[in-house]
Amino acid sequence: MFARLHRWRRQLLANGRVVVLLWRRFRLSLSLFAGIVAIGSLLLWLAYRSPYGAERLTYPEALYATFSLLFFESTVPLPHGPLQVLFFLIPILGLSVVAEGLIRFSLLLLDRHNPTGEWNVALASTYRGHIVVCGLGHVGYRVVKQLLEFDQEVVAVERNPDAPFLERVRGMGVPVLVGDASELERLREAGVEHARAVIVATNDDLMNLRIVLNVRALNPDVRIVLRMFDAELAERLGKGLGIRTAFSTSAIAAPAFASAAVHEGVTHSVVVEGDLLHLSEIFVRPDGELCGRTVQEVEEQLDLSVVFHQRGDRRDMHPASDLRLEAGDKVVVFASLEQLARLERMNCPPSQRRSRHASACDDPARPA
DSSP: OHHHHHHHHHHHHHHHHHHHHHHHHHHHHHHHHHHHHHHHHHHHHHHHHOOTOOOOOHHHHHHHHHHHHHTOOSSSOOOSTHHHHHHHHHHHHHHHHHHHHHHHHHHHGGGGGTTHHHHHHHHHTOOHHHHHHHSSHHHHHHHHHHHHHOOOEEEESOOOTTTTTHHHHHHTOOEEESSSSSSSHHHHHHTGGGGGGEEEOOOHHHHHHHHHHHHHHHHHTTEEEEESSSHHHHHHHHSSSSOOOEEEEHHHHHHHHHHHHHOOTEEEEETTTTEEEEEEEEEETSSSTTTTTTHHHHHHHHEEEEEEEEEETTESSSSSSSSBBBOOOHHHEOOHHHHHHHHHHSOOOOOGGTTTTTOOOOSSSOOO
């Protein structure tokens, strides 16, 4: 239900963006059309006299007569005198404006599905307070998906028009600009000057650096999140260029790979103030020491944090401190490798425990 409402909300938002886009692209044509109608109807209302009598037109009659003249159909007789010029001028001017607007609208509509076309540039120009993602590789694509789940507005820039994730991202309703994100003009088209944040996620460190420098030139105060392969360079850039967050993909991935090899339940790893911490899943065994203990007892004894508890279909993101663990419960903890090793030994029955340097039972527990 909530997912459906979320999709509807996004569709309404996208349609609203299209309305704004059309107004910005055709406001000159619409203003000229409205001006022709307003001036023509006003002149007819003030100056028109029928050649068959002296009666004047009411303003609604003058307005209707002006609309009719736009399409070469007159609802009132041709007057005498200089006002005759108006009966020829209104249809010529009006038809020219309408034709020009229709041609431009048709070209823009046909250009809508063109990856390198003007439609995406025009649509991106309507965004304010959005997040710009540069690079739609594996990382960029997943970042866009996550941002949309966070209900954020996104504009993406991708250099390769044949990128595998480009159409998927566009299918999510995200404007995708095809071009070099290190160029100032492309960044302007993506609305960097009005963005709340820029995520630089290409797989080229040098390209990422050029993008960051140009982003800073356009918007010195925007938040920048930078992806770098070189951990040392990422740290230096974060300090030297005022980048609030610079990530080295290798530095992030290495602890996760190593920890997953040592502890089977590790799902995520992160460095906090120089300490490597992990999110790990544990299933409470019926014959281990965890069974029967409270959440508070486990946290105090092992100096870790229990961040999730599941029993059957019941899930709790903030388990109570007095909750007593039972066999088959799923628990997610935030801890160091040493704390995880102690937790897993505590979860094992005494007969199956390895040495104190081991990290799991001889026969690892599985959910029923």
